[in-house]
Structures are given as structure tokens and as C-alpha cells.
Amino acid sequence: MQTDLTINGHTYALNADQRTTLLDALRQHLGLTGAKKGCDHGQCGACTVLVNGRRINSCLTLACMHDGDEIVTIEGIGSEEDLSALQQAFMSEDGFQCGYCTPGQICSATAMLEEVKAGWPSHVSDSLDGKPRLSDEEISERMSGNLCRCACYPNIVAAIRSASEASS
Amino acid sequence: MTAHVKMDAPDRRNRLDAMAQGVIGEPLDRSEGALKVSGKAVYAHEWPVEGLCHAVLVRAAISRGTVTRIDKAPVEAMDGVLAVIDDDRLLRNPAQGTANKAPVQGPRKIFYIGQPLAVVVAESFEQARHAAQQLVVETEAADAVLDPEAETLEHERPKGKQTSQGDLDQAMGAAAFSIDEVYRTPGHSSAPMEPHAAIASWDGDRLTVRASCQMLKYNRNELADALGIKPENVRILAPYVGGGFGSKLGIAHDAVAASIAARAVGRPVALALSRRQVFETTMRRSESRQRVRLAADAEGRLTGIGHAALVSQLPGEKFSEPVTQATHFLYAAKNREIVHEIVRLNLTCAGSVRAPGEAIGMTVLETAMDELAIKAGIDPVELRKRNIPETDPEGDKPFSSHMLASALDRGAKLFDWQRRNPVPRSTRDGEWLIGLGMSSAARVNMLAEAEAIVTLSAGGVRIESDMTDIGTGTYTVLAQVAAEMLGQPMQSVTTVLGDTDLPPGPGSGGSWGASSTGSAVFAACEDIRKCLAEKLGCVEEELTLKDGHAVTANRRVPLAELLADGPISVRGVIEPGKTSKEVRQSTFGAFFAEVAVNEVTAEVRVRRMLGVFAAGRILNAKTARSQCLGGMTFGIGMALTEELIHDPRTGAIVNRDFAEYHLPVNADVPQLEVDFLEERDPWASPIQAKGIGELGISGAAASINNAIFNACGVRVRDYPATLDKILAGL
Ligand code: FES
Ligand code: FES
Secondary structure, rough: OEEEEEEEEEEEEEEOOOOOOOOHHHHHHHHOOOOOOOOOOOOOOOOOEEOOEEEEEEEHHHHHHHHHOOEOHHHHHHHHOOOHHHHHHHOOOOOOOOOOOOHHHHHHHHHHHHHHHHHOOOOOOOOOOOOOOOOOHHHHOOOOOOOOOOOOHHHHHHHHHHHHHHHH | OOEEEEEEOOOOOHHHOOOOOOHHHHHOOOOOOHHOOOOOOOHHHHHHOOOOEEEEEEEOOOOOOOEEEHHHHHOOOOOOOEEEEEEOOEEOOOOOOOOOOOOOOOOEOOOOOOOOOOOOEEOOOHHHHHHHHHHHEEEEEOOOOOOOOOOOOOEEOOHHHEEOOOHHHHHHHHEEEEEEEEEEOEEEOOOOOOOOOOEEEEEEEEEEEEOOOOOHHOOOOOOOOOOOHHHHHHHEOOOOOOOOOOOOOOHHHHHHHHHHHHHHHOEEEEEEEEHHHHHHHHEEEEEEEEEEEEEEEEOEEEEEEEEEEEEEEOOOOOOOOOOOOOOOOOOOOEEEEEOOOOEOOOOOEEEOOOOOOOHHHHHHHHHHHHHHHHHHHHHHHHHHHHHOOOOOOOOOEEEOHHHHHHHHHHHHHHHHHHHOOOOOOOEEEOEEEEEEEEEEEEHHHHOOOEEEEEEEEEEEEEOOOOOOOOOOOOOHHHHHHHHHHHOHHHHHHHEEOOEOOOOOOOOOOOOOHHHHHHHHHHHHHHHHHHHHHHHHHOHHOEEEEEEEEEEEOOEEEEEEHHHOOOOOEEEEEEEEEEEHOOOOEEEEEEEEEEEEEEOOOOEEEEEEEEEEOOEEOOEHHHHHHHHHHHHEEEEEEHHHOOOOEEEOOOEEEOOOOOOOOOOOHHHOOOOOOOEEEEOOOOOOOOEEEEEOOOHHOOOHHHHHHHHHHHOHHHOOOEOOOHHHHHHHOO
């Protein structure tokens, strides 16, 4: 069936099986292999992309449910020649090793910083209202849906901290 | 030209230190970093291959038995299905690391739940998955052997794996202080984030496989042997590998099944294991039962060490977890008894998971040492220092270098160890009990045969090897060695890896990749330097290369000028020699951890953790540190959450996904600290570097478990230290 998607500012008319997840649509049908498949079950975060500005696990949703949606993948966050501040910070803090969880980490962090700006609290926030301060504990908590077996967690936290400090 | 170096004598020249470029050891960003952060690095399942179709495995639902019938016809008739294959060449289990030949094959006899029995190929992944679910495989079940500690099981005791020296029983009887305890560690899964995957395509008799593999030189032979074709007809490409941690050492189901399927349907085939399949059909670390006996005199000097390990494996597999690998040399004691026993079970194949042996053996030994320190009333750091041997306690070989004492001292100082109150339950923060613990780190060091071609041209340097970078930093560190030796800025060095058409490296495993392949690159570069020196009429030692220029006796010549008549290309070969046998080689270190144990819920939080490591020359301080962070985090998982749980009735792994097999997540890991000791080990390699990828896990979990005891007085001898086990003792 046909689904119209806007991905990284480009429109795509996707013709795929109804069972095709958004993740498989990106990887198998549209050549956007930046989003990774680590579990296909919503348990690792490797497939994180932004749908209408929010981070989601693209393996847990069917492509045909996204007719008309605006999707941003790692390819839309920044290219090799023009990296975003977060991508740059992941490089300098060594926030990855094998790199497989990395696009998911960066998409997730991109949306997470917006959530903090919007005042969304987390499990470790001092209160439910007010502006959460982006402590290391907040970053770790909010990034815990993105597994990294190479275990670059301290560096991921450092990268997000430095990118957000640089932007504010 | 070939530059062949056999490591028959220590290399004390420290040539890299005499170079001028100033990049070796520096904390440089990864060369391939921009590709990875922008999603442009291409992993196995992502290659744009024309006409690709998809395959999905069908697997055994029983632990032991035979396949009596596969009802192919209804599935073959399904939409999009191209083939249903139960070829005799399908693997029973993946090959072990460095096997170099096919593992046990054949999908008729079932040895464990999850064993691949057939593969369904279809136009799309969705069709293949659906069809695979519909395939009816009839089986006849036999009694499975599932409990490693069942009393009726025969215990194999391989001759070469037992050590007996002196009289341990007598030492135990005469000891002022002694420990005799049984510890257990559960099975673990490597769980790399990229599931095993392959795309196979045939061109006549030639097979190309894009796969997620750690050791291409071996994998090519394993794949060829499994398929019954010539290795020359096989090409494997793996420029980017999404982690391995041992699980991708040998060729696995994905590559073999995809190759068979691609041949059968005459089109390229992609096959990725699902996460559940990764848990159930690739290697698990064996569970272990370990009895440790320690006998010490009144000063805490060990007089006896006993370490008896029981591990499990499938029938017919040679590998068994070398639990006591470091016990042989870590501490001095005249009387020693090391026992290695194996039982054969119908569970997923046991194989290498990061630091096979030390990961669990050091962890248990170091837990026992903590118990001894407490019994003897000696500080745990001091106890270890008192027992460092002068030479290998089992044969008197000298150590190539021994940095344990320095690591212990440095760690104690950095961690402010003196603040620790040795009495459990004496430090509190609200409802949290705070404790400090430590452990030693050790991992055997190995050099492996490796080759690389280095080409210096007017445009820069090119390095080629079939070596892999599985997150280990290979691209970057090889470039640093060449840039340093040949006086090039890093941007001028191109490193091409992960292609069996290139010179064979040893692959990533056993922590040997960087030191071995780095040495091959070094050997090639030394020869290139000699050529340049000859052109300039000086000796190599007097030649300075920096920023693309050669300097000698006040002359500064652009390299491009010297290379005007063409590039210089040298194949560097490193071969292990006498230094691997004449001395005992190991990396050493120490872990320190601070934990908080909740007095109400028994939840454990790691608050601080430090690792101090000595691994010879550090080639890149940034990527080496990251490797250690990774190892230490594996240690946190081992200490607190990671455990493969088998259903005792069927053998099925019940926690075969990330929701139930608990890897540490970001919130479980504090800002870990890593400190490297300055070291050059001349026996290890001509670049004086040793392995670093596994040292960070080798003993790490014990520091956390020992800290739990210090916090709350509960000793967990059955890893991991989950809430239920702690709560029972609170
Ligand atoms: S692949 Fe989607 S969460 Fe793991
Ligand atoms: S970088 Fe390898 S899993 Fe995160």
C-alpha cells in the first residue's frame, strides 16, 4: 500500500507491505540505513528517529501508520561534512566505539534536549514542574532507553553535556 | 617488498618514541568517527545489493532429538516464498574463535533449543518471517541433559588443563587463615548491539559475503569449509562491525545459511538473526561452579591456592571456558591445585565472551581474596601486594613486566582508599549503606601473526589489512603508528580494513588486534624509512620524518620529491616467536568501587569506580580509555544484573531479549575513571604495546561485590548480586 512520508525534508511515496515497520521501511525500502536494528522489539533504542519532533522507536511502529508525518533520521541531523553540535561532541568525547547504537543515541539526545527545554520532568527531577537542570544524573536517566554494549555511557553523557553547554 | 619480523627477542629500542610526528599515544578522535555519527558507516545488513531477497531461520523447539519430517510444500506455496532449505551444511553452532574450519554441521540431529533446522527465503523480509513461522517441523524428542551440576554427569578432565604442585591439603591444614568456598557465575551473552547478519551473493563460483565478523582470515576458511568450496573463491567484507565481544569470532549461521540460500535461489540473500536468535544460537559464556581454597600464614602470605572450575559445553566442542587462566600466575604460593572439569549439556554452544577465563575466574578469585583479607584482618590492597610473585609461580619463568603493585598503589591513592572503614555497615547515607571494594585485574597477553601493506606515496600513506575494527579503534591506532613512523599528519593516512582480499591480520579477539596488526604496520614502516634513508644517503636512525618532510643533517626535503619515481610499498609481517614462550606475559591493573546498598530494598548503585591499567604502550589514550570503560561496564553487569537463565525443564533460555537479560543502561553507570600506567613492554611486541580490550572486565565485578560486603556485611558467592540474594542477608 502507498504511504506518503516526509523524511529529512524530502517527500517519499512508499509502497510497502502493511507489515513493514517504519524502521524496515527506512532501511530496506528507502536506503536510509542510519537507523539501526538492534532488537526489533523496542528494547534497545538503536532505531530511534524523530516523528513530528518526538523520539520514537521506529521498530515499534508500522510505516503505514505515518502517512503525512514528518520524520527526521540521523541522515537529516547532520551529514559527514556538516555535523550537528551533538554529532561533533560525540566525536570529541568518543561517545561511541562500534558505532551501531550511535545514530539512535544522537537522535534520542537531540529530542531529549528539547524535552528538557520544554520543562518535561523525569524520574530523577527534583519536582514535576519548573525547569529541570541538565545534571549528569538527568542525562543518564533520560538516555537509559538507548543501550550501548560497547558501554560508552560516561562519554555519551559528557558529549551531551558539552553540546548543551555550548548551545546555551 | 616484505619486512618480516619474528618476535624472538625483546625490542627495547622504543623506536616509536624516537619519532617526531607526535601522534602516537595521543587521544585523537576516531578516524572513521564522522561516518559513524552521521549514520553513513555501512554495516553488514546495509549494503545496497541489487535483487536482494530475504531469509529467516527456522529453529528447534526441543533440546534434543531428531527431525523426522519437514512439511515444505504448504510454505513453498506461500506468497513471495522462493525456497525452503534444510541443507546438510547448515551449522549446528557457530565456529569457535580461530577454528579455521567448519564447526559441527547438520540440521537433522537436535542438540539444543533454538538450533537452526531450516531457512526460508522470500522476496521480502515480512514474507520470509511469516512463512518461517508457518513451517511445520516434526521431531522426535530424546532425553536432554540440562543441569550442569547433576550428580550423574561424567566430568571430563582434560590432561593439559590440570596443575598440581606441592601439597595443598597439607597447606590448608597448617594455615593460620584459610578460605574454602564454592562460588558460582551464570551464563552470559556477548549481546553486541548489531545482531549477526550477512548478505551473500554469488558470481559464478565466486562468493561474496558482507558479514559481521571479528576474524576474517579464519572466517573465510571456516565459511569455505562449511560450504565445501575453495577459500580462494570466498570474499568476506566487514569494514564496520557493530560490536562482537567474542560472539562473532567464528563464522555463524547468518553467513552460512545466506550463502546456501543465495546459491539455491540464484539471487543475493540477506539474513539477519533476530535478537532472540542471537541469544539462543550464538555463543554463551558457560556458567561455572568454582571452588577456591586459599591457605595463608599469619602475615597473610599465601602458602596454598586451589581453584577448581566446572563448566559446560555441547557434545563435540573443544573449547571450554578457561576459568583459571590467570590463577596460574597471579599470586605466589608453593602448593597449588588447579582443576578444570567439563560436563556436556544440551544448551546453546559455549564460546568466548569478552575475556574468556579471566572475566569469571579473576572475579571469583578476587572475591575469595577479599574474604581472606577480612579473615586475616589485613587490608585487601596490602594482602594482594604481599602475594605478588617474583617469577611465574608455576615454572619460574620471569614476567615480561609486572605492574600489579604499581596499579594497586596508584589506585588506592586516586580512590582515597584509606577512607574505607573495614567494618561493614559503618558508613551510611540515609537509608543507603555505603561500601568500598577493590580487586586486582589481570589478563594474559598474546601476540598473533599479522600482515599489513603500507604504501607511502606523494599523496600520503595507505594501510591495508583484512583486520577488523569492531569498535576497538583499529582504524585510528594503525593510522597513528604509520603517521608517527612516516612523519605524516593523520589526515594523510588512509586505512582500509575488513576485506579478505587484503593481507591477513589476526582479527579482533583475545585483545591482540592492535598490538599484532600495529606491529605489522610498524615493520613495514621501518622498511620504508630505510628506503628513504638510502635515497638520502643517511642511516635510518638519523632520519627525521615530520609533516611530509624528511630531515637529515640540516637538509629538509619534501617526501613528494623523494617519491617522484613512484610510491614505496612494503608488506609488513609480524610473527610470534620466543618471547611468547620465554617469559610470562600479562597485563595488570586494579579496580576500586564505591557502592550504595539500600537497606530497605537491597538495591545496589555503583557510585564511583576506578580502573588503573598497565598494558604496555597505549597507542591512543582516548580509544584505549573507551575500551576500558566498556570492560568495566561489563563488570557492572556481571556483578549486578547479567545472567542467562535456563528453564530447568527444557533448557530454554527464558531471558532471551533485552527486556529480561539486563545489560547495564546509562543510569547504571557513573562517571567511571580510567588511569593508565606508563609502560613499555619490550617482550610483548616491537611497538611495546599489549592488549587492552579485555583487561577492563578481568576481575571488575569482584570490586563491586566486595564493596557490597563492605557496605552491608552480606557476602554473595553466587553471581550476580541481585536484590533477593542481598536482602536475604540484610
Ligand atoms: S531496534 Fe527498535 S528498540 Fe531496538
Ligand atoms: S557504540 Fe557500540 S553499542 Fe554503542
